[in-house]
Amino acid sequence: MKQILITLTILLFLPAGALATLVTIPDSNTDRYGGEVFDVFSITVDTDPTIPMAFNIATNYPQTGSTVPGQYYNWTTYPADLILDVEMNGRWDYSIPLINHQTSGGQEFEAGHVYRVDRMWQSSVFKPYGDFSYNDAPVWLREGTDTGLRGTWTWENVPGSNPDYNIVYSLANWEWNDLTDGDLQIYWATATCGNDTIRGTVSPNAVPEPATMLLLGFGLIGLAGFGRESLFKNG
Numbered sequence: 001m002k003q004i005l006i007t008l009t010i011l012l013f014l015p016a017g018a019l020a021t022l023v024t025i026p027d028s029n030t031d032r033y034g035g036e037v038f039d040v041f042s043i044t045v046d047t048d049p050t051i052p053m054a055f056n057i058a059t060n061y062p063q064t065g066s067t068v069p070g071q072y073y074n075w076t077t078y079p080a081d082l083i084l085d086v087e088m089n090g091r092w093d094y095s096i097p098l099i100n101h102q103t104s105g106g107q108e109f110e111a112g113h114v115y116r117v118d119r120m121w122q123s124s125v126f127k128p129y130g131d132f133s134y135n136d137a138p139v140w141l142r143e144g145t146d147t148g149l150r151g152t153w154t155w156e157n158v159p160g161s162n163p164d165y166n167i168v169y170s171l172a173n174w175e176w177n178d179l180t181d182g183d184l185q186i187y188w189a190t191a192t193c194g195n196d197t198i199r200g201t202v203s204p205n206a207v208p209e210p211a212t213m214l215l216l217g218f219g220l221i222g223l224a225g226f227g228r229e230s231l232f233k234n235g
Contacts, residue, residue, distance in 0.1 A: 021047045025186060027199030033133040037066045038195035043186055049176035053151065055082065055169040060162065061190050063099065063155045066185040068193060070130040076167050077191040080139040081109075083120070085187070086180035088201075092117050092187070094179060095141040098153050098167065112151045114174065115144035123194035137194035138187070149174035153196065165227075176204055 024044040032038055041058040061079060068075040079098040086093045095115045102108040109208060120138040127134065151172030176184065183203050190196045203231045 001153050023047050023197060023202045023205075025202065027198040031135060032196040033070060033135065034171040034193070034195045036060055036162070038190050038193075039162070040188060040190045040196045040198050043188060043198055043200065044200055045139055045186065047176070047205040048111055049181070052172040053169070053173060053174055053176060053178075054172065055167075055186075056165040057188065058081075058163040058165075059167060062165065063167075066191065068132060068195075070132055073128040073130045075126075075130075075132055075193060076160055077126070077193040077195075079121075080137075080189040080191055080194070081141055083117070083138060083187045084179065085185035086182070088173070088183060088185065092138060093140040094147070095120065095144060096151075096169070097141060101140060108182075109141050109144070110146075110150075112153050112169070114147045114149035114179075115218050116147055117141060118143035118145070121192075123189065123192060126192045127195070132193070135189065135194040137189040137197050139189045139192045139194055144230060149178055151188070167224070178207060 008018065022044055024042050026042050027040050037060050039060045044056040044058075046054045063079065065078040067078060068077060081098065082096045083092045084094040084096070085091065093116065095109075095117050097109045097111050097113065097115075099111050100108065119142040121140040121142045123134055123139045124136050126139070128164070149172070151169050154168050155169070156168055158164060158166055174186055181204070183201050185199070185201045187199045188197070190198075
């Protein structure tokens with residue numbers, strides 16, 4: 001009984017953040033082209049659907065972008081959009097730019113805003129003349145509608161290397177349930193060259209409410225007491 005009570009006490013007094021379910025999508029790095037600057041290691045998402053949405057991308061890619069040297073031309077690349085599929089039909093439903101950018105038609109897309117996707121640019125569109133290796137991948141929103149949902153991206157330096165940065169999405173005014181009550185497929189091509197891509201599907205996982213935890217606690221206490229009473233009777 002003592003062990004049960006100790007475990008229950010720990011659970012009841014843990015902060016809500018400690019009970020939240022963080023799911024990490026790893027990247028095998030088998031699809032990377034180019035130098036280590038394009039490495040993406042993982043994307044972590046908080047799957048509690050009742051709190052502000054949060055992502056954490058572990059990567060070596062800088063906010064300012066990177067230039068790929070070529071034989072005749074250089075290829076200047078920039079951070080790709082994070083894109084989401086909520087209907088699980090293979091089509092991208094939402095795009096979240098990591099930096100401000102605009103299309104050739106002049107439509108501007110703001111970093112951190114959630115856009116409903118009409119069309120995406122592929123990395124091949126940005127390729128200059130010359131011999132370059134890259135993944136042909138969706139990278140930037142081409143046409144879309146601002147949903148009014150938004151948050152903030154920040155590049156946080158990591159001491160040492162690999163990864164060099166944690167790209168953190170925070171201060172969101174939206175939750176998982178604002179997009180879907182089901183699974184969420186997440187995709188990021190790192191840069192507009194698509195040199196490293198990562199994809200994964202995660203499911204919502206709500207944190208138990210305090211009242212639920214209390215009911216569970218009382219139930220465990222009751223079971224422990226019942227077991228102790230039976231022990232005395234048998235003795």
